[in-house]
Amino acid sequence: MTELRYLPDDDDVTEFEATVVETTADYVILDGTHFYPGGGGQPADRGALSWPGGEAAVVDARKNHGDVRHYVDDVRGELPGVGTTVAGRIDAERRDRLTRLHTAQHVVSRVVLDEYGAATVGNGLSTDGGWVEFEGADVDVAEIERLTNAAVDRDLAVHKAERPRAVVEDAVPEGRAQLDLIPDHVDPMRVVDVEGFDVCPCGGTHVDALGDIGTVRITGASAEDGVTRVAFDVTP
Numbered sequence: 376m377t378e379l380r381y382l383p384d385d386d387d388v389t390e391f392e393a394t395v396v397e398t399t400a401d402y403v404i405l406d407g408t409h410f411y412p413g414g415g416g417q418p419a420d421r422g423a424l425s426w427p428g429g430e431a432a433v434v435d436a437r438k439n440h441g442d443v444r445h446y447v448d449d450v451r452g453e454l455p456g457v458g459t460t461v462a463g464r465i466d467a468e469r470r471d472r473l474t475r476l477h478t479a480q481h482v483v484s485r486v487v488l489d490e491y492g493a494a495t496v497g498n499g500l501s502t503d504g505g506w507v508e509f510e511g512a513d514v515d516v517a518e519i520e521r522l523t524n525a526a527v528d529r530d531l532a533v534h535k536a537e538r539p540r541a542v543v544e545d546a547v548p549e550g551r552a553q554l555d556l557i558p559d560h561v562d563p564m565r566v567v568d569v570e571g572f573d574v575c576p577c578g579g580t581h582v583d584a585l586g587d588i589g590t591v592r593i594t595g596a597s598a599e600d601g602v603t604r605v606a607f608d609v610t611p
């Protein structure tokens with residue numbers, strides 16, 4: 376098992392040390408990691424591992440039966456053996472951009488729910504930008520952008536914590552999260568609570584205050600089969 380050290384609220388850490396528990400030609404498993412292994416629409420982190428006498432680029436990270444595999448490339452020296460202490464360094468600039476985009480997605484989803492009663496049914500992001508899909512087709516993109524930035528400008532605190540599932544189910548409004556898709560055994564849940572604005576269970580990385588997002592720009596919108604897709608970007 377790899378301890379997911381970015382949970383529940385250390386998602387601003389990009390340098391850490393950990394111990395190797397398994398090494399293959401393709402990947403290294405550590406006892407704990409700050410690399411986000413992808414999921415919930417957010418891509419995995421990239422970065423590097425280094426150890427006495429060697430280093431490697433981490434080109435992908437993926438969960439596998441409770442472990443996180445750090446896929447390595449450009450290996451210098453021998454890959455580290457079991458028990459070796461390695462230093463992990465996440466590409467902080469890339470992580471920061473994905474973190475700001477991801478948190479912006481929470482705000483856009485909440486704005487769309489409040490303004491149009493429309494539930495988010497899909498979302499994703501890359502370093503090029505993010506997108507949200509929601510039910511319904513009659514939206515005003517300029518209004519979504521205005522309301523999103525109005526929330527961001529309030530610079531609300533973003534709290535990340537483990538909470539009992541029952542508490543989360545009470546706090547999350549209808550249409551905000553697909554709680555029924557989260558297996559029953561997930562209890563407690565990691566929740567992202569934007570103070571006085573939104574609560575949503577989520578395992579990704581998020582800023583500590585909405586002002587850290589920057590400015591959100593809606594870059595496109597399209598509708599098909601009763602689902603609207605809004606693309607967005609963030610600028611510092």
Ligand SMILES: [Zn+2]
Pocket residue numbers: 477478481567577578579580581
């Ligand atoms: Zn999230």
